Amino acid sequence: MEKEKHHIVPYRVYFYILLALITMTFMSIGLVHINLGGYSVLGALIFSTIKSTLVLTWFMHLKFDEPFLRIMVVFVILVFAALLFITYLDYFFR
Amino acid sequence: MENVTQHSEPHYDPEASKLGMWLFIFTELLLFGGLFIVYSIYRFLNPVAFQLAGEELNVVIGAINTIILLVSSMTIAMSTTALQQKNKKLTLFLLIVTVVLALVFLVNKYFEWGTKFHHGIWPGSPHLINDMSKGEILFFGLYFVMTGLHALHIIIGMIFILVALKRVQKGTVNADRPSLLENAGLYWHLVDLIWIFLFPLFYLIH
Amino acid sequence: MQTAVPILHEVSYLEYKGKYKGLFSWILSTDHKRIGLMYMYAMMTFFLIGVMLGLAMKLELIAPGRTIMGPQTYNALFTVHGVIMIFMIVIPGLPAVFGNFMLPIMIGAKDVAFPKLNLLSWYIYMTGSILVICSVLFGNGIPDTGWTFYAPYSFKTGTNLLPAIFGAFVLGFASILTGLNFIVTIHRMRCPGMTWLKMPLFAWSLYGTAWIQLLATPVVGITLVLVALERIFGIGVFDPALGGDPVLYQHLFWIYSHPAVYVMILPAMGAISEIIPTFSQKHIFGYKAIVASTIAIAFVGYFVWGHHMFTSGMSGTAQYTFSILTFIVAIPSAIKVFNWISTMHKGSINPDIPFLWAISFIFVFMIGGFSGLVLGALATNVYVHDTAFVVAHFHFIVFGGVGFAFFGAIHYWYPKMFGRMYDKAWAKIGWAFFFVGFLTLYSPMFYLGMMGMPRRYYDYLPEFHAANILSTLGSWVMAFGLLIIIINLFRSAKNGAIAPMNPWNGKTLEWTVPSPPPTENFEDIPVYGEKDGPYEY
Missing domain, CATH: 1.20.5 (Single alpha-helices involved in coiled-coils or other helix-helix interfaces)
Structure with a gap:
C-alpha cells in the first residue's frame, strides 16, 4: 500500500478542537453546581463522550484513516x- | 515496538505500524476499562460515600491538569503537521512543549498526592481504615490506583515522545517516515482520552 | 498457481548462519520459525513439569487418606499444575508454536509484521514463566490458591503468591503482543490474491484468537494488579472487610479466563480444520460456515464468563443470561464438528498419524462439549459445581481438545518443521496408549463428580476408591504413551528419514516450500490466482 493519502491537518483545526475541549471541560465543571440529582453523572459522561469523540476523530486522525x-x-x-x-x-x- | 520492522524489513509499512499501535491502544483501553468497571460497580453500591469522598479532591488542580493535558495533546498533534510540512524546528519545539507540559502534570499530581498523604490518606492508611466508611476506602483506593496507573502511562508516554524527539532530531523520523512520531502521538492522545473520563468521575461528584 | 519452485542451494532456517553463532543464533533470531521452535522447547519443558505434578496428584488419590502428601502440598500442587498448564502452555500453546511457525508461510509472507516484537514476546514469555517458577522455589510456601487466585484468600494466604500473580501478568503481556503481531500480519501481509475468504482456516482461527487475546487479557492483567496491590497496600477493592466485593473479582477474572478457553481451543480447531481436508484429500466442507463459526465463538465466548459463577450468589437475571449465552456458544462449536465430519464423507481418507489425532480430537472434544452443556445448565450446574465432574469436563476440553490438536498439529507439520519424518509405527503406538490412558484417566471423574466427590481435596470417602484407582492407572498409561511420543519425536529430529516437500499432499502454501523451509520462506512471494485456494483438491 502506498502512503499517498497522508492528510495534513492545518494547525488552526487543532486549535479549534482544543478550544472546544476546554469549553466543554468548563461546562462539565459548571454542571456540578446545577442540582441534577442522579442525572449529574449522566451529564458528565455525555460531555466526556463528546470530548473523547473529538479527540478520536481529529487528534487521533480517525477521520482521515x-x-x-x-x-x-x-x-x-x-x-x-x-x-x-x-x-x-x-x-x-x- | 512499532518501529521494529523498519530496520529488519526492507520495506516500510506505515499502515502496519499504525494498525499495531491502534491494537495496542485497544488493550490499554480494556486495561483501564477493567478499572472503570470496578469503579462503576462500587459507585453504584456506595453512592453517598463516593460523593462525600469526591468532595475531598481539589477541583481546581484537577481542572488545571485537564487543561494541561488537552493543550499537550494539541501540541503533539500539531507536531505531526509540522513534520509533514518539513518544519523540523517547529516539530522539535512542539515536542519539547508537550514533554514539559507532561512534566508539569506530574508535578501537580505529586503535590496533589502529597496533600492527601499529609491528611493521612493513602492506600491502607490507619486514618482511612479506622475513621472512614467502606465506600470512602474504596473511593480512595481506586483514586490512587487509577490516577497512579494513569501517571505511569504519562511517564511511558513521555519516554515514547522523547524517543521520537531524538529520532526527529537525527532525521530518521521525517516527513517520509513519520510513523514513530504519529504513534507517539496516538499513545499520548490515549493518555488524554483516559483522563477525560477520570476527571469527571473523581473530581466532579456532587 | 504460481508457486515458488524449491531451489536446492537455499539454506534451511535450521542451518542458516546469521550474525550470531550457536545458542545466540537462536535466542537473538527474529526468524518466526526459530522463535516458534524456541516456544516449543520451552513449553515442552514446562509441560513435563506440569505432567509430573499431575501424576503426583493422581498418585495421592490412589487411596483415601494421606498417601504420599498432606493437604497443603496437594493444594500447592493443583495450584502450580494449573498455573503452569493454563498460563504457560495451553493459552500460548498453538498460537505461539504453530502460529509463529506456520502463519507467515501459510499466508505467503516472509515473516510476521513485527519480527523484533515477536522475539521480545518470547523473552516476556520466558520472564513470566521464570517468575512463576520462582514462586515455587523461593519464599515461604508454594502458592495454594488454585490457578484462579480467588479473592479474598489470594491476599490472605501467607504463601509466596506475588511472583505467581506477577508472572501471570507478564505472561499475559506476551500473549497480547503475539496477538497484536498476528492481527497486523494477517491484515497487511497476505500474499497477492489471497483474499480474506481464501485464507487457510488455521490463519482464520488465529485471527479470532488474537482478538480475544487483545481484548480480554488486559482485563485479567489489571485484576491481577489489583490483587497484588490488595496484598501489598490493602486498597480494599476485593476485601469485604474494607467494602470490596470478592464476587467482582470473580467477574473480572472470568471476563478474561473464560475467553481464554477460546484462545486455547480456537487454534486447536483451526489445526484440525487443516488436517482433516488434507487427509481426506477433499475440499473442506462449508469453508464459510467454519469461518463464521470461528468468529462467532470468539465473539459470543467473550460474554459467557458468568457460568463459572453460578453458585457465587450472583443475581438470578445474570444467571439466566449467562446460561442462555453458554448454550448459544455451543452452536458454532457443533457447526464445526458437522463440517469436519462432512469433509470426511466420501473423501479418500488416509488414516495416517495426524488424522488419528484429529478424529480422536473430535471424539474427546464432543464428550467435553456435551459435559459443558451439563455445566452450562443452571440446575445441573448447582449439583455438580466444584466436583470432579468439572475437572473431567475441562480436561476433556483443554487437554483432550487442545492437547490432542497440539499433538495432531505437531505430527502434521513435523516433516515441514524439521525436514525429517518420525517413526510412524512408534507414533501410532504412542497415540494408542495416550488415547486409551486419557479416557481411563478422565472418564471416571465424570462418574465421581456425579456421585459427589468434590475437587481440590487430597482425600475422599471410601466409596470413591474403585473409580479413583482406575483413574490413577489411566494416568500411568497416558504418561507412558506421552513418553513414547516425545522420545520418538526427539529422536527423529536427528535420525528420521528425510521428509519430502509435501508428504501428505496438502494444498496450503507451507507445502510449496522446501522442508525445512529456507530462512526467507519464499524465494518469490507466491500469488494466488482466481482458481487457487487452500483446499483445492
Missing part, C-alpha cells in the same frame, strides 16, 4: 459497553 480502523474502534467500545452491561445484570438485580 481507513474505515476499517473506525469500525474496529467502535467495535472495541461496544465490546466494553457489553461487558459493563452484563456485569450490571448481576449487580443491578442482586
Whole structure:
C-alpha cells in the first residue's frame, strides 16, 4: 500500500478542537453546581463522550484513516459497553 | 515496538505500524476499562460515600491538569503537521512543549498526592481504615490506583515522545517516515482520552 | 498457481548462519520459525513439569487418606499444575508454536509484521514463566490458591503468591503482543490474491484468537494488579472487610479466563480444520460456515464468563443470561464438528498419524462439549459445581481438545518443521496408549463428580476408591504413551528419514516450500490466482 493519502491537518483545526475541549471541560465543571440529582453523572459522561469523540476523530486522525480502523474502534467500545452491561445484570438485580 | 520492522524489513509499512499501535491502544483501553468497571460497580453500591469522598479532591488542580493535558495533546498533534510540512524546528519545539507540559502534570499530581498523604490518606492508611466508611476506602483506593496507573502511562508516554524527539532530531523520523512520531502521538492522545473520563468521575461528584 | 519452485542451494532456517553463532543464533533470531521452535522447547519443558505434578496428584488419590502428601502440598500442587498448564502452555500453546511457525508461510509472507516484537514476546514469555517458577522455589510456601487466585484468600494466604500473580501478568503481556503481531500480519501481509475468504482456516482461527487475546487479557492483567496491590497496600477493592466485593473479582477474572478457553481451543480447531481436508484429500466442507463459526465463538465466548459463577450468589437475571449465552456458544462449536465430519464423507481418507489425532480430537472434544452443556445448565450446574465432574469436563476440553490438536498439529507439520519424518509405527503406538490412558484417566471423574466427590481435596470417602484407582492407572498409561511420543519425536529430529516437500499432499502454501523451509520462506512471494485456494483438491 502506498502512503499517498497522508492528510495534513492545518494547525488552526487543532486549535479549534482544543478550544472546544476546554469549553466543554468548563461546562462539565459548571454542571456540578446545577442540582441534577442522579442525572449529574449522566451529564458528565455525555460531555466526556463528546470530548473523547473529538479527540478520536481529529487528534487521533480517525477521520482521515481507513474505515476499517473506525469500525474496529467502535467495535472495541461496544465490546466494553457489553461487558459493563452484563456485569450490571448481576449487580443491578442482586 | 512499532518501529521494529523498519530496520529488519526492507520495506516500510506505515499502515502496519499504525494498525499495531491502534491494537495496542485497544488493550490499554480494556486495561483501564477493567478499572472503570470496578469503579462503576462500587459507585453504584456506595453512592453517598463516593460523593462525600469526591468532595475531598481539589477541583481546581484537577481542572488545571485537564487543561494541561488537552493543550499537550494539541501540541503533539500539531507536531505531526509540522513534520509533514518539513518544519523540523517547529516539530522539535512542539515536542519539547508537550514533554514539559507532561512534566508539569506530574508535578501537580505529586503535590496533589502529597496533600492527601499529609491528611493521612493513602492506600491502607490507619486514618482511612479506622475513621472512614467502606465506600470512602474504596473511593480512595481506586483514586490512587487509577490516577497512579494513569501517571505511569504519562511517564511511558513521555519516554515514547522523547524517543521520537531524538529520532526527529537525527532525521530518521521525517516527513517520509513519520510513523514513530504519529504513534507517539496516538499513545499520548490515549493518555488524554483516559483522563477525560477520570476527571469527571473523581473530581466532579456532587 | 504460481508457486515458488524449491531451489536446492537455499539454506534451511535450521542451518542458516546469521550474525550470531550457536545458542545466540537462536535466542537473538527474529526468524518466526526459530522463535516458534524456541516456544516449543520451552513449553515442552514446562509441560513435563506440569505432567509430573499431575501424576503426583493422581498418585495421592490412589487411596483415601494421606498417601504420599498432606493437604497443603496437594493444594500447592493443583495450584502450580494449573498455573503452569493454563498460563504457560495451553493459552500460548498453538498460537505461539504453530502460529509463529506456520502463519507467515501459510499466508505467503516472509515473516510476521513485527519480527523484533515477536522475539521480545518470547523473552516476556520466558520472564513470566521464570517468575512463576520462582514462586515455587523461593519464599515461604508454594502458592495454594488454585490457578484462579480467588479473592479474598489470594491476599490472605501467607504463601509466596506475588511472583505467581506477577508472572501471570507478564505472561499475559506476551500473549497480547503475539496477538497484536498476528492481527497486523494477517491484515497487511497476505500474499497477492489471497483474499480474506481464501485464507487457510488455521490463519482464520488465529485471527479470532488474537482478538480475544487483545481484548480480554488486559482485563485479567489489571485484576491481577489489583490483587497484588490488595496484598501489598490493602486498597480494599476485593476485601469485604474494607467494602470490596470478592464476587467482582470473580467477574473480572472470568471476563478474561473464560475467553481464554477460546484462545486455547480456537487454534486447536483451526489445526484440525487443516488436517482433516488434507487427509481426506477433499475440499473442506462449508469453508464459510467454519469461518463464521470461528468468529462467532470468539465473539459470543467473550460474554459467557458468568457460568463459572453460578453458585457465587450472583443475581438470578445474570444467571439466566449467562446460561442462555453458554448454550448459544455451543452452536458454532457443533457447526464445526458437522463440517469436519462432512469433509470426511466420501473423501479418500488416509488414516495416517495426524488424522488419528484429529478424529480422536473430535471424539474427546464432543464428550467435553456435551459435559459443558451439563455445566452450562443452571440446575445441573448447582449439583455438580466444584466436583470432579468439572475437572473431567475441562480436561476433556483443554487437554483432550487442545492437547490432542497440539499433538495432531505437531505430527502434521513435523516433516515441514524439521525436514525429517518420525517413526510412524512408534507414533501410532504412542497415540494408542495416550488415547486409551486419557479416557481411563478422565472418564471416571465424570462418574465421581456425579456421585459427589468434590475437587481440590487430597482425600475422599471410601466409596470413591474403585473409580479413583482406575483413574490413577489411566494416568500411568497416558504418561507412558506421552513418553513414547516425545522420545520418538526427539529422536527423529536427528535420525528420521528425510521428509519430502509435501508428504501428505496438502494444498496450503507451507507445502510449496522446501522442508525445512529456507530462512526467507519464499524465494518469490507466491500469488494466488482466481482458481487457487487452500483446499483445492
